[in-house]
Amino acid sequence: MSQWADEERYVAKGTSSEPGKWKTSRVEYMREIMDISTSGTISELILMGGSQWGKTEFILNLMAFFISEDPSPILFINPKKESAEEFSEERFTPMIKATPCLSKKIEPNKSRDSRNTITNKSFKNDAHVAFVGSNVPNDVASRSRRIIVGDEIDRWAVSAGKDGDVATLARQRIKNWWNSFIAWVSTPVDFETSIIFRHWLGSDQRHRYYTCPDCGHAHHLEWENVKWEGDDKHSSPETAYYQCPECPSKWNDVTRWKLDKTGEWKKHNPDSKIAGFHISQLYSPWVKLSTMVFEYLDSRGKPLMEKAFQNTVLGLPFEDKKGAGVExxxxxxxxxxxxxxxxxxxxxxxxxxxxxxxxxxxxxxxxxxxxxxxxxxxxxxxxxxxxxxxxxxxxxxxxxxxxxxxxxxxxxxxxxxxxxxxxxxxxxxxxxxxxxxxxxxxxxxxxxxxxxxxxxxxxxxxxxxxxxxxxxxxxxxxxxxxxxxxxxxxxxxxxxxxxxxxxxxxxxxxxxxxxxxxxxxxxxxxxxxxxxxxxxxxxxxxxxxxxxxxxxxxxxxxxxNMTKPKEKIDFGKLGKSLNG
CATH class of the missing domain: 3.30.420 (Nucleotidyltransferase; domain 5)
Incomplete structure (x- = not known):
């Protein structure tokens, strides 16, 4: 998929800070994720991560590839019907229009023609995409699809009524396809209830490893290695750097981004047949360490902001232990x-x-x-x-x-x-x-x-x-x-x-x-x-x-600006002390 995207895909103006020809080299960590998704060697992909690393572009690349190179019926499921429609209008349709090999394949939008609406897109090569919300189980249940993209599944409706949970319902839609493929993609939310985290634990759990340019130690990036000057009262986020855990090497943003060119995904649970990737903003070429540190410092002591940091920056589910056990x-x-x-x-x-x-x-x-x-x-x-x-x-x-x-x-x-x-x-x-x-x-x-x-x-x-x-x-x-x-x-x-x-x-x-x-x-x-x-x-x-x-x-x-009050002088006591 990465080769196809580099050759054919265009990022639409107004949808990204970097419009124009798609370049996988800009997000090297995404290459393996894209390629294994269309390799035919797996039937299920788990992608758990924070925000601002390119999740939406991955989804668009995946759908675009199957539309262009392997025409298939695709089902895109968002938490709500309204958000699915918004994705179709604001991200998917502009991508189709901006990418020549796709725009010439889409069916013309004719009046009284239901083949092309906000929630249904048909193409001349028999590819089709339906956009539905998890809160409308009938839309999920009524469609047989070869490809399913489950977006933000941690925010899905937990029940599809008498049909059970939505994820199980979605799986039923692909049973008739020997070459089916499901991509579960989400930012995790709560530790106790996270669907994506539970799926990821059952996967081969791939982490992105960088090799230190000074000592050669390879490790996946963790927040505990982000350092900055200052203490709890006076911190300087602008001094932030990444510290190699095995040597004194300090990486600034430029070094961190360059190291992704030679990064490598490693499995922590290699016996699983399900491919699972975890990625945080620590790998993103669009987010500086200073920005992350500022958000971290601002979140301390504020459970909801701490949760947002854990979810969107680190791409991990939040477990609120602070309020637990208060007696x-x-x-x-x-x-x-x-x-x-x-x-x-x-x-x-x-x-x-x-x-x-x-x-x-x-x-x-x-x-x-x-x-x-x-x-x-x-x-x-x-x-x-x-x-x-x-x-x-x-x-x-x-x-x-x-x-x-x-x-x-x-x-x-x-x-x-x-x-x-x-x-x-x-x-x-x-x-x-x-x-x-x-x-x-x-x-x-x-x-x-x-x-x-x-x-x-x-x-x-x-x-x-x-x-x-x-x-x-x-x-x-x-x-x-x-x-x-x-x-x-x-x-x-x-x-x-x-x-x-x-x-x-x-x-x-x-x-x-x-x-x-x-x-x-x-x-x-x-x-x-x-x-x-x-x-x-x-x-x-x-x-x-x-x-x-x-x-x-x-x-x-x-x-x-406050100073201690001036002590009032008792001249009577002062006189007595002076006179003995």
Whole structure:
């Protein structure tokens, strides 16, 4: 396939940063992957990798080769029907038009002719491509195909209804072809549920080996060998280099890219008859080490970003161990002395979360430091009827008058941002937030929205007369907090005061993540709260975190500019000491 692609394939303008004639030499690591796919020696290929290494171009080359050189019925399966149609329109069709040997083979698009639509492409040599989504099992089940390309299978619907899982259903479509071929291609997602990772473990597990130009040691590239200058607080991603694990040789980006010319794929499970390849951005000629290091540093302590780094940069499934095994006793034992109405020296911002209950307001004050380190300063209840005014006056007093002493500043800190959940007594919350904002206080009405991938802080498009409403992506916020609960040192650590009792920690870890299948057959994670169990401490931490996101404050700069308060001189004591 690589020879055919070099001779015939063109990359369409607007679909790539490098349009024009295809050159396999630009991505030498792809040569073996392409050639074995069309060699006739294998019937199944597993390709597990991150992003930005050329996955889409491989798929296009594979489909183009079979259309041109070995006309076959091809089935392309994407997670959703909509994304399959998007692939057809934005990647496949431009490739056909840009590649002469393919454009002259496609059937003309005639009115009332169903042979060429977005989801069905027919060619004059009897080749045919159908684009379907895993969420429409009938489209998968109704087609007999020789070639199947399963794209992003870790994001497929997990069920095809009564027909079972989609991957099994797809395999049934090729049973009548003695020379069938399936390519499973995906970025892995979660360790526990990853389909591509499970397939890859059953393959011959090929890794790309580079040979060190200085010592001759051959190894596959791993993140642990990426180094840079600096420490946890002050790192310099621009100094990044790859360190040979056997000698002092340091490889910059140019050296790393040149070494791919002589790279070699080696099997780690040679007894398997299934070809499987793993590739990460460490091999990509389009991604610099400095960019990867920056993303790595930015992701630390943020479980969702850590997951994205593991998946898209390293091409590996993510196993979140940080939130696992968090127990009440463990958190109780981590309590420390935090004097009342004081801030730790490393903190530089205070936010507050407020939850409205039927007979009270629950509030939590949190101090924030560098790298999302935090301290729980206060958590208590303001009793009163939220439909009346008294409880809101009490909250107003807290916002206006509560002050916290800081060892590096003479002027005490006030609460700089407050987020109030508007799910209960909505209009009261709106009115209170509006009134406080008029008086110059950063008090916001918020609404929690479930679902992965939602930002922690986003202004709602909903028009509200009194104030602005802000949406809080609670699922991702909770995942971040859970990860930080297991952090006992450094970035993201949450500190707890000895004033916090056992019931606080029970509320903090009351919710758990469970896996469910949605109505479309996709596997989704959901936060589950057992009936009768309280979780206010958890919710309040989410709200306080959201309030922090509302403030664009450089805590590092603020701390750097603070100095210890000048000690007041007691002239009476001074005189006595001088006079003996």
């Amino acid at each position: 009440v006793e463990m958190l109780l034992n981590r309590r420390e002395e935090i004097p009342k109405f004081t801030m730790p020296e490393r903190s530089g911002l205070i936010t507050m979360g407020v939850d409205v209950q039927g007979d009270r307001l629950e509030v939590k004050m949190v101090a924030w430091g560098l790298n999302d380190e935090s301290w729980i300063l206060d958590k208590y209840k303001i009793f009163g009827d939220p439909t009346g005014s008294a409880v809101w006056k009490d909250l107003e007093e807290v916002i206006k008058k509560r002050r916290y002493k800081h060892p590096l500043r003479e002027t005490p800190f006030r609460i700089e941002a407050t987020a109030i959940d508007s799910g209960h007594e909505t209009q009261r919350v709106y009115k209170f937030a509006a009134r406080m904002q008029i008086q110059g206080h950063n008090v916001y009405a918020i609404k929690g929205v479930p679902g992965s991938g939602r930002p922690i802080w986003l202004q709602s498009k909903k028009q509200i007369k009194l104030t602005k409403l802000f949406l809080v992506g609670v699922d991702d916020a909770k995942a971040t907090i859970y990860g930080r609960l297991a952090t006992e040192n450094g970035q993201g650590q949450i500190h707890f005061s000895t004033r916090l009792e056992k019931d606080y920690f029970e509320e903090l870890i009351a919710e758990k993540i469970i896996l469910e299948t949605d109505k479309n057959g996709f596997e989704v994670k959901r936060w589950y709260l057992p009936s009768g169990v309280r979780n206010e401490a958890f919710d309040l931490m989410v709200y306080a975190m959201a309030a922090k996101e509302s403030r664009d404050i450089d805590i590092e700069s603020r701390l750097r």
